[in-house]
Amino acid sequence: MKKVGIIRFSALGDIASTLPIVRACKYPPVLITSPLGKALYEDECDSFIVMRDKSGREVFRVLTELWRNRFDVIVDLQSNDRSKMLTALAMTPRVNSRGINQQQQTTKILADIAQQTDCFNPVDLIPEKRNKSYIVLNVGSSEKWRSKRLPDHKWIEFSQQLLERFNLPFVLTGSEEEWAYVQHIAQLIPGVVEVVAGRTTLQELKQLLKGAFLTVSTDSGPMHLSAVQKTPTIGLFGATNWVKSAPFGSWSVALFDRVFYADGKPPPSSRQIIDDYYHHIRIEEGLEALKHVLAP
Known part of the structure; x- marks a missing residue:
């Protein structure tokens, strides 16, 4: 060995x-x-x-x-x-x-x-069937990266569409420092909502994301942690590079505003300046891309 x-x-x-x-x-x-x-x-x-x-x-x-x-x-x-x-x-x-x-x-x-060594098998790229449990919304980001946060109306829009399509409860994740912001979003969106921001250990967050039917997230650690556990994941990008930082697997998709970035090219470096990066992102685009893993 x-x-x-x-x-x-x-x-x-x-x-x-x-x-x-x-x-x-x-x-x-x-x-x-x-x-x-x-x-x-x-x-x-x-x-x-x-x-x-x-x-x-x-x-x-x-x-x-x-x-x-x-x-x-x-x-x-x-x-x-x-x-x-x-x-x-x-x-x-x-x-x-x-x-x-x-x-x-x-x-x-x-x-x-x-793969430059003989010590690794090929990476597992086979999707898994998901139970209809709950949908994780990871809406926040640190104060340093407020540019990653979507405007409130987009989370209202997305949650309404997700509720109509799947009729599942929402679980909102985030760090302790993001709690106030996450709580603010939770009060705006429809359906059954639970806020666990700042209340989970890293292992508890890992298991929570693993058990989700779907994760919708800003470009963040929880987005990647969801995707690498084969949870269908929609990553929302605007201030950061959706090519290099795309969530893992065919069960995941990176969305960006195709009007703001009309040429389809991500920013050359991450942007901390807050701008209207997200206004035209369409959650339907992500759901269509993931229909092979989200189908009933």
């Missing part, structure tokens, strides 16, 4: 997008990650090397752990200066993003990196 290390740090969405690759590993991997990554993967992996911060002392401690583990290969799914330094100093066979097309979907980039 080979010993495989997988490196992935960064935000929740980046770490979540790695899940299909971790599950495709032929051998139980050691995940080299942050405390957030450990919290997300504690039900998926048994072995972790956790980098608690970016201090020199912590980097040296992690490097020592890499030496001790004697990996057969380290798969660098982070491919930044820090991870490249760690893999170089670990003196272990490694693969990274060299030669990979960086203009494609992030999950595809990660899968292409992993």
Whole structure:
């Protein structure tokens, strides 16, 4: 049995997008990650090397752990200066993003990196049938990324259409800092609504998204966490790149405003300036694209 290390740090969405690759590993991997990554993967992996911060002392401690583990290969799914330094100093066979097309979907980039070794099976791309349980609306984003938030009238419009078509309750997710905003949206939309923003652990959020019939979300960590668990997912984009950050799988779709972006090209970099990015997004477009997994 080979010993495989997988490196992935960064935000929740980046770490979540790695899940299909971790599950495709032929051998139980050691995940080299942050405390957030450990919290997300504690039900998926048994072995972790956790980098608690970016201090020199912590980097040296992690490097020592890499030496001790004697990996057969380290798969660098982070491919930044820090991870490249760690893999170089670990003196272990490694693969990274060299030669990979960086203009494609992030999950595809990660899968292409992993396939440079013989330690991974093909990523599972088979859709699953969903029970008609509830619909998750992940409406918020951090204060820093208010540009990702849709205007209120779009959530009213979307929820009305979803209620008419599926007649399912809504569960609104989000972080503790987003609670007031999520609660505001909850008071506007029709149907049975439950707000769990700020009330779930990461593992509880993971299970909640896994059990949903459908997730409709801004470009966020929960969007990616929903999609990598084969929950049909509609990602709503405007201020960020819907090509690279598209949710994973044929059971997911990325929507954008085809009037605001008449040329069909995403912004070259993420935009924090609030603008009318979302006025012409049509939820029907997403439902049509996902009819193969949302059909009765």
